[in-house]
Amino acid sequence: MLGIEDPWVVAPYILCILSALLCVVWGIIKWNKDEKTPEAEEEVQHWAEEEDRVEEEL
């Protein structure tokens, strides 16, 4: 296959391409998905406040 006889070498050649495709498809499907829970939002808020406070102190 593809001019390569050893299946153990054809496999990574094809797997490289397939895994890159997996990355692309994953990215497209999950383009707008996020782990946005109220808790996550709260964390961002909390972190931003903490950061502002530290900056002000400095």
Added chain:
Amino acid sequence: MVSIWMIIVVVIYLFVIGYLGFRGYKGTNSATDYMLGGRKVHPYVMAMSYGATFISTSAIIGFGGAAAVFGMSLLWLPFLNIFLGIFVAFWLFGGRTRRMGLRLDAHTFPELLGRRFQSRFIQGAAAVIIFMFIPMYASAVLTGAAKYLSHQFAIHYTTALFIFAVIIALYVVMGGIKGVMYTDALQATIMLVGLSLLLFFTYHRLGGITEAHQLLTDMADKVPAKLQAAGHQGWTAMPKFGSQLWWVSVSTITMGVGIGVLAQPQLAVRYMTVKSGKELNRAIPVGGVFILLTAGVAYIVGALSNVFFDQTAGKISIVMAAGDVEKIIPMYLQQATPEWFSILFMLTLMSAAMSTLSSQFHIMGTSLGRDLVEESLNIKKKGHGVLATRVGVLAGILISVYLSYTIDIRFGKTGTAIVARGTAIFFGLCAGAFLPIYIGALWSRAITRAGAIAGMLSGAASSLLWMIFIQEKPSTALLICDKWFGTRSLAVSLIDGKEVFAHSGPIIWAFVDPILISLPIAFLLTILVSLVTKKIPAQHLARCMGQTK
């Protein structure tokens, strides 16, 4: 040969890099800006920066050259790089690291581990491991780049070294991670274009994909007898199972680097630079395609260079390069591609080196300034957050440049051999020291502080001992084993003047990568010590990992 075009292109390139570094500087107002890009980096920039940091010049020239010797069986490594190093890393490790980093307000990888296990010692020890060993890795990249540039521009090695280091120093010290990541993204784009074109040229020159591979397959009888004896069965076949080449290709190259990437602190910190999980998802396709078209291409082209040299000179690549693996890719570029392309490729290689170095310098700075001095030793002064890190970056650069400078002048070949192992040593050490406790930190509530410390120290120690005394390549280069025991590795003995490698069944110990030894030891000790020591308070665990569902 230096052409006027080459100089013009490099000057433009440096101006753009300078501009991006300046933008990083203007956008840096706080410690979080300097260390994490304000946690608002664009997914394209993040993924390209991750990829460019990971793929250094040595990944293209060194591993491309290795593929010319080993053949396409090395493609298991880019597969692991894409699947584990990008997909699994961003999807599984990335999201958790980002959220935990945010909850704990961690700015660096050691800080994340330290706060997760409530231990300043962990943060300090991780920082010491990074700061002590990354200069070797940086120096490996720096020496390679300076040698390449001195050859390209016909200037002295030392001049090339200093000019190159000063340029990178400027934008890393001033621009922080923003400067690093903006320039990385540009450099990654150049690498992507350069290597994609190289793949196209190669397949086109050899008559197509299947045809090119077939020609390489048909060359199996041209494998030198010495390589055949070590297990080589042709450039499109795996080495013989259990042979020396099989162990080097599967354990050191594929598993050592392929798995080791998950615990690279300069890469893991990038998950914390993006705003949300959405950005991580969007970064996955960019990273996957980038690795395919950079690492994947270098390996395919490296292997196929044998066909080109066989057709044009009747010799295989390693014979053409007179045994110097690192010369194969540059020689192939010079002979097989048009002249304008060699200018583009020079930028590609410069970019690959600069992007890796800038991140190495940055993490040296954060390790010394933030983790060790500020947090672990608790020496804090108002307004000194960014300053301490900048001083750390500068110290890291000076050490790396000093290493690259003295090694060439004072130690000659011995020094070069040690530096050449720098990348592998750092990867091996990070995998042993950080992977078990990083996984434990993200997924397990049962790992205790003592367990984490035991895992980190035993992983680092077993990795280091294995490389100093057993694994043939680093132990030979490091010379310690030879000095103490009069042999280049404890797993190699001289019988009747002939070297014999110790083995148990199909395992040839001198070729086993440290990751296969240190990971099981570190995992086991982490778990065993955690079973008998004081648990981490539930309240802190809830803070780290979010509320229990």
